[in-house]
Amino acid sequence: MKIKLADTFRDFMRRHFLRSVAVPLAALAVAATPLAAEELIPEKDELKFGFIKLTDMAPLAIAYEKGFFEEEGLFVTLEPQANWKVLLDRVITGELDGAHMLAGQPLAATIGYGTEAHIITPFSMDLNGNGITVSNEVWEMMKPLIPKMDDGRPQHPIKADYLKPVIEQFQDEGRPFNMGMVFPVSTHNYELRYWLAAGGIHPGYYSPADISGQIAAEALLSVTPPPQMPATLEAGTISGYCVGEPWNQQAVFKGIGVPVITDYEIWKDNPEKVFGITAEFAEQYPNTTIALTKALIRAGQWLDENDNANRGEAVEILSRSEYVGADEEVIANSMTGTFEYERGDKREIPDFNVFFRYNATYPYYSDAVWYLTQMRRWGQIAEPKSDDWYAEVAAKVYRPDLYLTAAKILVDEGHVSEADFPWGTDGYREPVSEFIDGVTYDGRTPNDYLKQFPIGLKGDDLVAQLSELE
Numbered sequence: 001m002k003i004k005l006a007d008t009f010r011d012f013m014r015r016h017f018l019r020s021v022a023v024p025l026a027a028l029a030v031a032a033t034p035l036a037a038e039e040l041i042p043e044k045d046e047l048k049f050g051f052i053k054l055t056d057m058a059p060l061a062i063a064y065e066k067g068f069f070e071e072e073g074l075f076v077t078l079e080p081q082a083n084w085k086v087l088l089d090r091v092i093t094g095e096l097d098g099a100h101m102l103a104g105q106p107l108a109a110t111i112g113y114g115t116e117a118h119i120i121t122p123f124s125m126d127l128n129g130n131g132i133t134v135s136n137e138v139w140e141m142m143k144p145l146i147p148k149m150d151d152g153r154p155q156h157p158i159k160a161d162y163l164k165p166v167i168e169q170f171q172d173e174g175r176p177f178n179m180g181m182v183f184p185v186s187t188h189n190y191e192l193r194y195w196l197a198a199g200g201i202h203p204g205y206y207s208p209a210d211i212s213g214q215i216a217a218e219a220l221l222s223v224t225p226p227p228q229m230p231a232t233l234e235a236g237t238i239s240g241y242c243v244g245e246p247w248n249q250q251a252v253f254k255g256i257g258v259p260v261i262t263d264y265e266i267w268k269d270n271p272e273k274v275f276g277i278t279a280e281f282a283e284q285y286p287n288t289t290i291a292l293t294k295a296l297i298r299a300g301q302w303l304d305e306n307d308n309a310n311r312g313e314a315v316e317i318l319s320r321s322e323y324v325g326a327d328e329e330v331i332a333n334s335m336t337g338t339f340e341y342e343r344g345d346k347r348e349i350p351d352f353n354v355f356f357r358y359n360a361t362y363p364y365y366s367d368a369v370w371y372l373t374q375m376r377r378w379g380q381i382a383e384p385k386s387d388d389w390y391a392e393v394a395a396k397v398y399r400p401d402l403y404l405t406a407a408k409i410l411v412d413e414g415h416v417s418e419a420d421f422p423w424g425t426d427g428y429r430e431p432v433s434e435f436i437d438g439v440t441y442d443g444r445t446p447n448d449y450l451k452q453f454p455i456g457l458k459g460d461d462l463v464a465q466l467s468e469l470e
């Protein structure tokens with residue numbers, strides 16, 4: 001009798017949601033997708049997922065450690081990868097079933113920038129979480145120029161305007177100004193470029209013939225894998241970098257560099273990593289795709305619930321060598337609501353890492369479009385594209401239909417609350433202006449967005465023409 005009542009309740013909830021979910025209904029109705037958990041038998045249940053040693057891989061570690069994968073009937077192995085390129089290649093070949101990815105990776109692969117493959121994402125992993133660190137030498141040169149607060153500490157956010165004279169001095173001395181970022185289509189590359197350009201420093205263009213990204217550059221950006229960032233800075237090969245945690249806080253602990261800004265201050269609540277799988281995997285294993293998305297949503301919720309009450313436990317898990325493998329103290333610095341800049345200058349940033357609240361895990365089309373605008377701005381997309389093109393690529397890669405299918409089952413099962421999900425959205429966030437340069441971003445009008453930047457490609461610009469003009 002009890003079981004029957006429960007089933008009736010589930011049926012009621014199911015009908016209720018089928019009526020109230022406005023947008024993805026078409027997708028749900030075609031329903032190769034399952035409707036209730038007890039029917040959700042994964043086609044493939046032994047899975048291997050890849051990740052890079054960064055704290056924002058947390059949803060994977062938590063889904064594993066808290067048994068959320070297992071509850072979905074999934075037997076998952078988590079495997080750290082050497083770098084982002086290797087990780088993507090192994091997802092494409094099928095050696096990995098899915099992975100923690102840079103948001104730019106599924107988009108770039110799908111449009112054929114770098115390795116071509118149709119990669120999709122049913123789940124965004126987090127908001128914020130990165131920082132820009134400069135060497136002690138650069139900090140000593142910048143610091144006197146930065147306005148001070150009453151207590152003598154530097155006023156935040158620190159703009160790249162204060163780095164510009166340092167770069168000019170390097171130029172006068174005939175020294176190149178090198179900076180590290182983690183991958184050509186990484187959030188970190190775009191965030192570093194955004195910050196530099198907002199301070200009048202040209203971070204350089206890409207072109208089909210020159211993929212260095214250093215055409216016309218005043219700061220020379222190149223790739224270094226995240227865990228190697230501090231050592232590369234210490235060796236003097238680079239004078240600064242943009243990376244995720246714990247690799248900024250580690251520079252503080254080692255005394256080799258000073259974080260000057262977090263990505264939260266460059267763009268408040270910027271979308272970060274995604275979970276990527278091939279389109280082929282999702283087609284071949286539809287139940288598995290929904291099941292793994294369910295487990296990841298629960299992990300995201302666990303990481304943020306009760307006002308981050310579980311973060312201490314998450315830090316202990318992440319510190320283990322099979323995950324991030326860094327000191328608990330270093331990881332805790334950023335995971336528990338603070339961020340340390342110059343040593344001793346620890347400030348509150350409660351939203352430095354967001355894993356669930358603010359609809360963080362919903363794969364918004366507008367997030368995808370933002371990444372595409374940055375690829376266009378810096379010449380990775382060499383030719384002009386229409387606003388429709390941006391929207392079409394976003395819809396091909398970002399799959400809120402899969403996400404909401406998973407979320408709906410979780411609501412039916414009582415694991416999550418209906419109020420925590422944006423059921424009726426068209427996939428575009430409202431225009432946001434909380435960027436360091438005050439520019440407004442509306443994902444519906446990417447070409448107008450690009451026109452607002454003094455530095456960067458826009459309209460019909462081609463890199464070749466710009467270089468001729470210089």
Ligand SMILES: *[C@@H]1O[C@H](CO)[C@@H](O)[C@H](O)[C@H]1NC(C)=O
Pocket residue numbers: 033034035036039040041042043287
């Ligand atoms: C996938 O789930 C559906 C319904 O949710 C179920 O009927 C089907 O048997 C499952 N597919 C496989 C291959 O197990």
Ligand SMILES: *[C@@H]1O[C@H](CO)[C@@H](O)[C@H](O)[C@H]1NC(C)=O
Pocket residue numbers: 357358359421422423424425
């Ligand atoms: C989350 O989504 C809901 C529904 O679309 C929306 O009203 C709300 O503003 C969103 N929250 C944030 C922080 O974006």
